[in-house]
Amino acid sequence: MENNRLDYLRQKVLQLPFSPGVYIMKDKSGEIIYIGKAKALKNRVSSYFRSIDKHTEKVYRMVMHVHDFDYIVTDSEFEALVLECSLIKRHCPKYNILLKDDKGYHYIRIETGEFGKIQWVKQKLSDGADYLGPYTSSYAVRNAVEEANKVFMLPTCSRRFPQDIGKGRPCLNFHIKQCIAPCRGRITPAQYEEIKEEAIRFLKKGSQSTVTQLTAQMNEAAEALDFEKAARYRDRIRSIQKITQHQKVINSKLKEQDVIAVAQNGKKACIVLFKFREGRLVDKKDFMIGEIESLESARSAFLSRYYMNESDIPRQIMIDGEYEDAELILQYIREKAGRKVYITVPQRGEQHKLTEMAKTNAAEMLSLGSARTGKELSALDELARLLGLKEPPAYIEAYDISNIGSSVIVSGMVVFEDARPLKSNYRKFNIKSLSQPDDYSAMRETIQRRIARYLDENDHDAAFSRLPDLILLDGGKGHVSTILPVIQQSGLSIPVYGMVKDDKHRTRAIAVDGGEIAINSHRRAFTLVSQIQDEVHRYTFAYSSKKHTKSSLESSLTQIEGIGPARAKALLKQFKTLKAIREADVAALQEAPSISKTAAEAVYRHYHEEDDQ
Template structure:
């Protein structure tokens, strides 16, 4: 790092007291660039100026700009927390979490004037359309538009009415009763306008008010003997009720609460807040926080930053994981809200499902940025948490030993990058130094050869020129206990775990040197690890079978007069497969090193004798 002030800063930090307080980092111009709180100022501030190269990019960048720092000692951790929050709110330092989401305003658009459609839009155009809004939450608008189109069976296709009446068959939505089938031309403009008006009232008044209004109209139609119209409204009321029933996931037994979850990728972190008011999900907000090294610390910082800039603090906040000093955070939020605020980490039931929903939304947001699926992002993040890794493992190598008898012991290496197979970096190994079928020794040989290639500055193989973030061995803690010290002696420091199978050859647990980690209850991580284990087993067993077939065929060639083991090996080396050898002519066989023309003719006759 090119910060010449590091020795001075480290010495100054070493003189700080072991007391709670707030520290203020400043750049050369005197601007405040970061504010933090600490239980013990000396320990926390000193950590910034030790082992600087190991900091995450964001912290590394901040430290490179620190010219000096100030500090304020407080009487307690709680006072430090309060002071930190107020100072961050006042100064908004560059390297603290700044909660800026990327949402603009959203509208519900009802257009055109004839046979209107109801859609979501992000801007008002200068046209004759009706716009309802603006809404801060695009999530709420999207859900509302989808809900109203389903409840009132409105068309969502791109056909133009009435121009395209009767042109083409109705689409699938009509047949599954998701659309009334305006395209058939059997619904008048007056009838359609009445339905649009009902949909407009539904949007503005909500489902409960809309059902009440539709019930009154249905009764009026029944009293005036207009039974067909009454039946249509009855069906519409039932449709709205069915939607409310099918969307239980956006309802909760807790009247007002927020649900917060964080997900990490290799280069970013996303925080999602689901806001429930009146027992219903009314908003979703997401924030990109950059790379973080401590998820629990980031969760606490996000929690405090988010609510110190807002007045609407619910009585209950559900989190997806632990935070340091949860009681102190609850106390601070309670004082700010003027009422008791409970911060919880649900372990089961409805609230845990809502936390999982928030995590899924955070993973999907990261996937948009990284061009990966939300499932892949979630799986890598969950695996990192499960194994205690500092960040999600982007580059994973997995190894398996396979044999068909002691003569064909081989190994396979497969690579997964960002949760997907990277087949160009798959590699095969023949076991060279181990006699018999010793899996531990064979695995040790393979890993030693692989990392010797990595340490060799002249090697040119792209599969060996980088360190993996994680190594998964097909085996239990015995394999791990064998490999970890061997790699340490080579100076290779990569997390190593085993993949343990049950008696039905399915992934059961993750092995480490001290025991096993249950994995079946962690769905995303379980699926990823099972996929990796199945893939490395398939790859290694395929290689083992191919080698066994080759050995058997080479042995059969030696039964031909004039063909010994050396000649058989040369023949197979040149033609690669048994099929190619059988299809070769005498002249082609004679071109193999060490095979004379007479020997080639005898071999040809030997291979085609039955023909």
């Protein structure tokens, strides 16, 4: 894709002032495709038309569609922020972050007639069913319906009653006591209707009101000596209490707050917002925001865009990391709220756990559209934050050295892509420059050769054609300080860290140049690094063992008259094992490259003379 207007745009940029303001990018048809603010208009706008190939894909596409731009000078950067938000709200440009979550109107659908089910739906239909709602929060509706069905053991399967009664065995929900199983035919329509009415009351009035009424009914049944009915009421009360206790896990000590976190997977990103009111989680919003330039810019853009349209702004906003223009964003949100608002990046305690929960949910949302799980994406995200990386390392290379005396010195490279082993890109290295074991020198040679392969334009090996986002070395800070100069001298920029083991050969910490980073308390990152360290050790040790075994076999063959190292290698390549060589006749031995009839007879005689003896 080419933009033949670039020269014109670069000339126009020269006329811009170094003042704060807003710039407006337009396409050929005059449609606004991007709006941004700047502290210095000339510097910011000119950056779009310099070094275009270094832009992210999203920014590159935008620049290729820019036909012209306008700008508005403001008196301050804060005025630029307010104007930017106002213009974005009015024009909704395609390349700005558009906050579209899964919210619409949602309803609770209650089937009428015998054995009617309770479901949550997105549309109200004229189908004869009763509806509760509308509700704006899909999260609240979904949770309420799931809780009601679980507490009162109502069916959630696809079977239709009464027509499907007796047509099959009860499903798993019956056996784990989460369904009263009308399919068995042991509950009457009247009994079912009573239970359903209790569930509807639970949905309308809440758990406390329902518990009060069920307790009265339980006592009444007990006084009438109907202990079976009293036991059923008791079980429902316990179920409601259990659900309530579960809800307390995600309650907040702060009465009102929003909790925000962003997760990234390659070019995609997702932001999750938890809304707590009266100390309870009342809503969850998911925003898929596509490609982002950085996590800091994504958080900043989200805060300004979301609260631009939000009337319910709490006093406390927790967010999972730093964000650009922090003072401006805080001032903007405070003016929108008309009172003091605090934006905090919690580092520990309950609030930190809530931001981590929001981040996990964002990772799960991202995983729905990829082959990766939420845990894998969370592990990469946690590792990036632990190491101070700008974004999660999607492509990781790990290296280890293995020595068996001075005869076998090798190294291994394993690759993890999106937190999973990419075995097609594993590679082995025979260390050529050493005659004695020296782990530091062996690692230096390995990395030098790996970088040389990348820089060689004639090398088309897929494993060496891509630079890693992160290099992990099996070793401590000594290995890191040995390899960092190699990376720097090559002109490349690759983060390098070591993987430190304890006395029991288990991952203990991550080594940096001059120290260590504790990792045990970061569960998902710890699990991923441990997996990488175990895998690179396994791969490298297996190669060194195989090479040592082969070397020993070659050594035993060279004891035969007329068999040197070259012929020993040829025999092993042809027959794979000493047993196969022993069992071969002279004609078969001659089929191996460079093995003459005399040499074949010598090998045959060597083994068969041993057999005779």
